[in-house]
Amino acid sequence: MFERRSSRIASIAYWAFVYGGGGVCVVFLIAPVVVAMLLSFTSAKTLQFPPPGFSLQWYARLIDPVASEQIHISAWNSVKIAILAVLGSLVFTVPASYGMVRIPARLANILEPILLAPLVLPALVFGIALLITAALLGFRPSTPLVVVSHLVVFGPLMFRTTAGVAARLDPGLEDASMLLGSSRLGTFRRIIVPLLTPGVLAGAFLIFVQSIDNVSMTMFLAPPGTSVLPLRMYAMLEQQLDPRIAAISGVLIIVSLVALIVVQRLAPLLRDKD
Amino acid sequence: MIASLKSGGLPFLLPMLTLMLGVFIVPFGVLAAYSLMAGDAPGLLGNYADFLSDWFNVEVVIDTIKLAAMVTVAATLVGTPIALLYWHGGSFVRQAVVFLTLLPLLTSNVVRTFAWIVLLGREGPLVAITHALGLTETPTTFMFTEGGLVLAQTQIELPLLVLPLIAVLSRLDARLVEAAEISGAGPWRILGTVLIPLALPGYIAGWILTFASATTNFVTQTTIGGARHIYLPQYVFREVGVLFDWPSAAAISVILVISTGSVMLALAMLARHPRLVGSV
Numbered sequence: 274m275f276e277r278r279s280s281r282i283a284s285i286a287y288w289a290f291v292y293g294g295g296g297v298c299v300v301f302l303i304a305p306v307v308v309a310m311l312l313s314f315t316s317a318k319t320l321q322f323p324p325p326g327f328s329l330q331w332y333a334r335l336i337d338p339v340a341s342e343q344i345h346i347s348a349w350n351s352v353k354i355a356i357l358a359v360l361g362s363l364v365f366t367v368p369a370s371y372g373m374v375r376i377p378a379r380l381a382n383i384l385e386p387i388l389l390a391p392l393v394l395p396a397l398v399f400g401i402a403l404l405i406t407a408a409l410l411g412f413r414p415s416t417p418l419v420v421v422s423h424l425v426v427f428g429p430l431m432f433r434t435t436a437g438v439a440a441r442l443d444p445g446l447e448d449a450s451m452l453l454g455s456s457r458l459g460t461f462r463r464i465i466v467p468l469l470t471p472g473v474l475a476g477a478f479l480i481f482v483q484s485i486d487n488v489s490m491t492m493f494l495a496p497p498g499t500s501v502l503p504l505r506m507y508a509m510l511e512q513q514l515d516p517r518i519a520a521i522s523g524v525l526i527i528v529s530l531v532a533l534i535v536v537q538r539l540a541p542l543l544r545d546k547d
Numbered sequence: 548m549i550a551s552l553k554s555g556g557l558p559f560l561l562p563m564l565t566l567m568l569g570v571f572i573v574p575f576g577v578l579a580a581y582s583l584m585a586g587d588a589p590g591l592l593g594n595y596a597d598f599l600s601d602w603f604n605v606e607v608v609i610d611t612i613k614l615a616a617m618v619t620v621a622a623t624l625v626g627t628p629i630a631l632l633y634w635h636g637g638s639f640v641r642q643a644v645v646f647l648t649l650l651p652l653l654t655s656n657v658v659r660t661f662a663w664i665v666l667l668g669r670e671g672p673l674v675a676i677t678h679a680l681g682l683t684e685t686p687t688t689f690m691f692t693e694g695g696l697v698l699a700q701t702q703i704e705l706p707l708l709v710l711p712l713i714a715v716l717s718r719l720d721a722r723l724v725e726a727a728e729i730s731g732a733g734p735w736r737i738l739g740t741v742l743i744p745l746a747l748p749g750y751i752a753g754w755i756l757t758f759a760s761a762t763t764n765f766v767t768q769t770t771i772g773g774a775r776h777i778y779l780p781q782y783v784f785r786e787v788g789v790l791f792d793w794p795s796a797a798a799i800s801v802i803l804v805i806s807t808g809s810v811m812l813a814l815a816m817l818a819r820h821p822r823l824v825g826s827v
Contacts, residue, residue, distance in 0.1 A: 280733055287734035295632030298625045302705055303647050305662035306654050312665060321670050369563035375556025384560065387567050393755070393811070394575070395763040397780050398800040402574035405581050405793060425570050432563065457555060479653075486655040489765050489780070493787060506657045510664060510770045522658040529653045533646070542649060 306526060312516075313523030320514050331520040341517065343500060348521075351502035354416065355484035358423035359477045362431045365424075367473060370435035371465050374442070389433070391426040399426060400490035407494075418494045419501075423484045430483065431476025438472030438540060439465075471540030478532045479542075485525070582801050586794025594798035604782075608806055611778040614697070614768075615761035615807065619708075621701040622757050623750065626708040630749075633713045634742070644713065652706035660767045663699035664690065667771065691773035699771050704760050708753035715749030716742075751818040755811045762807045779803045 308322060313331060315324035335341050369388065373381055391399065403422055404414065412418065442465070450460040488503045495501055502521075509518045536542060588594045598604050633644040651659060665671055667689035677683045689695035723745065727737045743750075765780040772778065779799060786796035 283733050283735055287738070290628060291631045291635055294628035298628045299632065299644065299647055301625060301702060302629065302651055302709075305659050305666065305702055306651050308666060309654075309658050309662040312662070320665050322665050322672055365563040365566050368559040372556035372559030376560065380557075384564065387572070388563060390567065391571055393759060395759065395803065395807070397763045397765060397783060398578070398804055399571065399574065401783060401787060401793075401796055401800050402578035403570075404787070405797060406574040406577040408793075409577065409581075421570060425566065428563075428566075461559070482653050482655070486657060488657065489763065492784070503655070503657055506655075506661075507766055507770075510657065510661055510766070514661075514664065518661055522655070522661055525655050525658055529655075530650065533649055533653055537646065537649075 309519065309522040310526055313519040315516065315519065318516070320516050320519060331516050332523070335517050335520040335524075344502075344505060344517065344521070347500035347502045347505045350416075350500060351485050354420055354423060354501065355481045357420045358427060358484045359431075359480050361420065361424040362428040362476065362480055363473065366428050366432040366476065367435055367466065367469060368461070370432050370439045370469065370472070371461060373436050374439045389429050392429050392433075395489075396422075396426050396487070397489040400493040403490075404493045414494050414496045416496065416499060419491055422490045422494050423480070423487065426490065427480040427483045430479040431473065434476040434479065434540060434542070435469050435472035438469050442468060475536045475540040475542060478536050482529060482532075578797050579801055582794065582797035585797065586792075588794070594794050595802070598795060598798055598802065607777055607779060607782060608802060610776070611762055611780075611803070612806060612810065614693075614700070614778060615758045615810075617697050618700045618704055618761040619754055619757045621697060622705050622708040623754070625701060626705055626712060626753070629705075629709050630712040630716060630746070631738075631742075634716045634719075641717075648706045648709045648713070651702070652710070656703060656764070656766055659703050660699065660770055663695075663702070663767070663771060667695045667699065690771060691775055693772075693776055696768065696772045696776060700761055700764060700767055703764065703767060704757045707756040707760055708750075711752035711756065712746060712749040715746050715752075719745055748818055751814050755814050758814070759807065759811060762803070779806075 311324060312320055312322060314327050314329065315321070316326035316328035316330065317324060335344065338345065373385070373388075376384075400422060403418065407413075407418055446464055446468070447460055450464045451457065455463070486503055488507050491501055492504055492507075495504070506518060506521060509515045582594055583591050586594050588597050590596065629644060629648070633641055636644065666673055668674070669688040669690075671689075673689055674683070674687060678685075678687075689698075719742075724737060724741055727741045732740070762778075763780050765784065768776070768778045769781050769784075780803070783796050783799050783803065786792045786799060
C-alpha cells in the first residue's frame with residue numbers, strides 16, 4: 274500500500290513538474306517580448322512597468338518626420354543593408370543548397386562544415402578579422418563591407434532552410450525534365466528554383482532579422498557617421514532610456530510575429546515530424 | 548539517370564564555397580597572423596604575453612567562461628521542463644511551444660535586452676517583488692549585477708537550447724518510452740534513464756549554441772553588466788574602437804576563440820562518445 278501511494282505522489286509531482294514547471298518556464302521565455310510590447314503603449318513619460326495607462330504617444334513621436342528624422346534615416350539604411358544581404362545570399366546559397374544534394378554523401382560531409390562555419394564562430398571576431406583584412410588590402414570601413422559581412426555570416430541560415438527543402442525534392446521531377454531534353458542548368462532554373470521558394474523565403478526572413486539586429490559586426494565595419502538602426506538602438510540603451518525605443522521594439526516585434534506566422538505555414542522552421 | 552542525380556552538383560556549390568573560403572576562412576587566418584606579427588610587442592607571442600601578463604586580464608577571460616557556463620546551466624534547468632511540455636503535449640501544445648520559442652529568438656536581441664533593463668531596473672517589477680517579500684531591505688536595482696546579467700542572458704539564449712532539444716524529441720521513437728512504461732518504470736525513472744539519455748545529442752547541440760552565444764553577447768553584457776562587469780567582447784571593442792590598438796584586439800580575439808572554442812570542442816567530442824550517446 275505504502276509503495277503504491279508513494280508512486281502516486283511521485284506521479285503527481287512529475288505532472289506538476291511538466292505542466293506547472295513547463296508553463297512557468299514558457300512564461301519566462303516569452304515575458305520580455307510581451308513586456309516590450311506593453312511598454313510601447315505606455316501613457317507615461319518614462320519607461321516603467323507595469324505602464325500606468327494606454328496611449329499611442331510614442332508611436333506618434335516615432336512616426337514624426339522631424340523629431341525622429343535620425344531614426345528614420347538609420348532604419349532605412351538598415352533595411353537597405355538587410356535587403357542587399359538577402360539578395361546576395363540568394364545568388365550564393367540557392368545553387369549551393371541544390372548542389373549539396375547532388376554530390377556524393379562523403380564529399381557533402383566534408384564540405385558542409387565549411388559552409389556552416391559562420392554559424393558557430395563568433396561574429397564579433399569575424400567583424401575584426403574582416404576589418405583588418407580589408408584594411409591590409411586598402412579598404413576602409415564602408416556600407417558594402419557591412420553588406421558583405423552580413424552576407425557571409427547570415428547567408429548560411431538561408432543555405433540551411435533551402436537545403437532542407439532541396440533534400441526532400443522528388444528526383445523524378447528532375448529526371449523528367451532532363452529526359453525531355455532540358456539541360457541541367459535549365460532544369461535548375463525552371464524546375465528546382467520554384468520548388469525551393471518556401472525555403473528561400475524562410476531563409477530570407479532569418480537573414481533580415483539578424484541583419485537588422487546586428488551590432489557586433491556593424492559597429493566595426495560601418496563607416497564613421499553612418500547611422501544604422503541596431504547601433505542607434507544600442508546607443509539609446511546605453512544612455513538614459515528614450516521611450517521611443519519601446520515603439521521601435523513594438524514595430525520590430527510585430528514584423529517578426531507576422532513573418533513568423535507566414536513562414537511557419539510555408540516552410541516551418543521546425544517541423545513536428547521531420 | 549540515378550547516377551546523374553548523385554553527381555554534377557559540384558559546380559552549383561563552387562560560388563558559395565569560394566565565398567566562404569575567401570571571405571570567411573581567409574580573414575580568420577589573416578587575423579591569427581596579424582595577432583602574431585603586428586604591433587610593437589617583442590617576439591612572436593608578444594601581443595599575447597602583453598595581455599596575459601596582467602592578472603586582471605586573465606580574470607576577464609575566466610569571468611567570460613564562467614558567465615557563459617552559468618547561463619548554459621541555467622538555460623538547461625529552465626529549458627528541460629519546456630522540452631518535456633513539448634514531449635507530453637498534444638498537437639496544439641507542441642505547436643504553441645515551438646511558436647513561443649521561435650518568437651523571442653526572432654525578436655531583436657537589442658529589444659529583449661531593452662525589456663530586461665526595464666524589468667531589472669530600480670523601478671522595475673522584480674525590485675518591487677523582492678522588496679515586498681522582504682528579500683531586499685531597501686529598494687535597489689538588479690542592473691549592473693552578475694545575477695541580473697545571468698537572468699537576462701538565460702532568457703535571451705534559451706531558444707538556442709530548447710530548439711535542438713525539441714528537434715531531437717520530435718524524432719524520438721515513442722515506443723522506447725512505452726516499453727519502459729510497460730516494464731513498470733515510473734515517470735521520473737523514465738525521465739532519468741530513457742528520455743534524458745536519448746535527448747543528450749539535443750542537449751549537447753544546445754549547450755554549444757548557448758555557450759557560444761552567451762560568451763559573445765556584447766549588447767547584453769555591456770548594458771546590463773555595466774562598467775563593473777567586464778567580459779572579453781567588451782575588451783575587443785575597447786581596443787579597436789577606443790584605443791585603436793588593432794594588434795592587441797587581434798590577440799584578444801584569438802584568445803576569445805580559443806578559450807571558448809575549446810569548451811565547445813569538448814562538448815562536441817562528448818557528442819561522439821559512444822558510451823554516452825545512443826547507448827540506450
